Amino acid sequence: MAQDLRTYLDALKTRKGDEVQIVTQEVDPAFEITAIVVKLEREAKRRPVLLFEKVKGTRFPVLTNLHASRSRLAAAMRCAPDQMLRTYLAAMDKPIPPKVVARGPVKDVILTGEQIDLHDLPQIVHHEGDAGVYLTSAISFAKDPAGETWNCAYNRLMIKGRDTTSIHLTLGKHLWELCIRPLPWAPSPSAPSTRTSGRSWARCSASPSSW
16 A cells, blocks of 8 residues: 555545545534534444545645544554554664655645745634644654754644744653754644554554654
């Protein structure tokens, strides 16, 4: 199975059952998306991948529940569910070195300066009492300014303005330790399925963050 998100979704659509549900009706990003996810889980006992094609106030679709089942995590890691721990540990022992390239799909659209407006993204409010709109699924990549160490982790980002977010850092965690001085940092909201599933598996198995 290829590692990019689109191919991974196409593969899930061919599996038995309703692994992927496409919602064509317009939904409100404030509470409605979360309500649909919760209702499916509580009443129908289902956790399908949900792709909302029309989201009020934005041209971008919303994808959720991607890793809400163990079998989908295993599919992203290209192994059987009972081999996930073995596969994960083997990958941690022999990581694939990154390859630097001049071009790639991630660079097809580049916005800078006044072109940036985070309000163009889906303005999702998940729960009553939330302080604002959050971006929740992006992986944060940060580099130690004093060395070559990188950290990746899921961190919620609250939109504060057109080009500004705030981030919650937990005392004693890796990213907190790196932030003693300004550092290079970037979110990756559409990372390959194997990378995001690896982060999800690391969290659910209480393994260390990958550095």
